Amino acid sequence: MSTQGEEQMASATNLAQNPGDRKQPVLALQEVTKTYSLGRQSTVEAVRGVSLSVAQGEFVMITGRSGSGKTTLLNLMAGLTRPTSGRVLFNGEDLWGLSDRQRSTYRNQRVGFIFQFPSLIGSLTAVENVLLPTMFAPRDRRLDGRPARQRAEELLGIVGLSDRVAARPRQLSAGQQKRAVIARALMNEPSLLLADEPTADLDERTEREIVAFLCEVQQRRNLTIVMVTHAGELLRLATRALEMSEGTLSEKIRS
Numbered sequence: 001m002s003t004q005g006e007e008q009m010a011s012a013t014n015l016a017q018n019p020g021d022r023k024q025p026v027l028a029l030q031e032v033t034k035t036y037s038l039g040r041q042s043t044v045e046a047v048r049g050v051s052l053s054v055a056q057g058e059f060v061m062i063t064g065r066s067g068s069g070k071t072t073l074l075n076l077m078a079g080l081t082r083p084t085s086g087r088v089l090f091n092g093e094d095l096w097g098l099s100d101r102q103r104s105t106y107r108n109q110r111v112g113f114i115f116q117f118p119s120l121i122g123s124l125t126a127v128e129n130v131l132l133p134t135m136f137a138p139r140d141r142r143l144d145g146r147p148a149r150q151r152a153e154e155l156l157g158i159v160g161l162s163d164r165v166a167a168r169p170r171q172l173s174a175g176q177q178k179r180a181v182i183a184r185a186l187m188n189e190p191s192l193l194l195a196d197e198p199t200a201d202l203d204e205r206t207e208r209e210i211v212a213f214l215c216e217v218q219q220r221r222n223l224t225i226v227m228v229t230h231a232g233e234l235l236r237l238a239t240r241a242l243e244m245s246e247g248t249l250s251e252k253i254r255s
């Protein structure tokens, strides 16, 4: 990792003009703001005028203090939260110019989302949870029956849960649940993976293994990843490191 002295901060407004961004970006945020209302008079400006271009195959890591707007930013990228102003573009298309149905397809088929708090369905086994995203796929893309189950089991194996395929979430540790969620996010072979502290509850070794696995998928399949992390030592694995501070985004330029 570069030393602090080598790191320079660039203003968020420059992020869209990176030299590597000549191709159409997979994901682009244009002056995006998100203001939440808290009761009658009070508002929170969670995201303040963020512009960002992410090219295909990039592994972007975002750090920042608690409450700085990281989760809000990922939700905006996922089309889960509507910006108060500005635009979020996926392959050049404004997410909020799409119909509800098209936006659902984007969320279900193009994006894999790993939420900050693991969200497995308690009544389903680990492998059934991993299979869930395939239920919403159109028929021609649905990985029906055996091949889908094989793939789900394979993914569980990759995250180290091959002996927990039939376990229910309550029978899994917090870290194991997190790993099952990672497997689920990759089930539909997304082109964009949005991961909100995916390794937060894991020990360092498991964390390294999971991130190494994500790097491998990113390189092998040219998957684009935007990941929020508190683990500064992981930043050297990113193709770009960004920092969120009070709703604005800056780039750490590493020489």
Ligand SMILES: Nc1ncnc2c1ncn2[C@@H]1O[C@H](COP(=O)(O)OP(=O)(O)OP(=O)(O)O)[C@@H](O)[C@H]1O
Binding pocket: 036, 037, 038, 044, 045, 046, 064, 065, 066, 067, 068, 069, 070, 071, 072, 073, 116
């Ligand atoms: N639904 C909401 N309604 C009102 N305010 C919200 C809502 N969600 C988030 N906020 C506020 O927006 C700000 C940014 O929250 P966000 O969850 O994006 O932060 P974060 O960087 O992900 O923090 P952490 O590292 O603790 O997860 C915070 O001040 C938070 O209180």
Ligand SMILES: [Mg+2]
Binding pocket: 070, 071, 072, 116, 196
């Ligand atoms: Mg958060």
